[in-house]
Amino acid sequence: GPRYLPPAVFRRFQAIGQQLSRELQLIGLFGVDAVLTNSDVFAIEINPRYSASIEVLERASAQRTSVRRSHRLLSIDWHEAACCFRTLPAPVGQSDECCGGKKIIFAKRDGNFEAAAARWVLEQNLTVSQPAVADIPAVGTTIQAGQPILTLLADGSDAGSVRNELHRLQSSLATVLPIV
Secondary structure (H helix, E strand, O other): OOOOOOHHHHHHHHHHHHHHHHHHOOOOOOEEEEEEOOOOEEEEEEEOOOOOOHHHHHHHHHHHHOOOOOOOOHHHHHHHHHHHHOOOOOOOOOOOOOEEEEEEEEOOOOEEOOHHHHHHHHHHHHOOOOOOEEOOOOOOOEEOOOOEEEEEEEEEOOHHHHHHHHHHHHHHHHOOOOOO
16 A cells, blocks of 8 residues: 555545544544445445554655654554544545555464574564564464464555565565464
């Protein structure tokens, strides 16, 4: 994300957000899972909280503005202003200048998160301006097949470059963590 949407679909999402905010009295940032068709948007789930997907938008925003927010994220400021002071930022438009993505890695079989994997994580996170790996387990953590291990994060100029980087990271992780 952020995914560039046709103007009519973008406006439909804005209308859904405004209606949910008005009717359910939601305050701050919240998530709406939806199904998109060629002509409409169908909301299927409302997540009345600050959503984990905001992380992707934060990364794309920081990349686009070439500003790294070291301790406070812009979306947290927006959320706080809405919840505490009932103020909203100016409407945010769309941009297809950059893209961010995340991929949750699940264990293919039972195993442990070992020191070699922790060193790999450290190397990945120290070579980029924003973390490439998040949700990191402690060394020695037992992980069962099917459980999430960690999250990979990437940025790029388009969705294809982000997918390629996430794939590269996953392949590299698999060399030090055999349960991937």
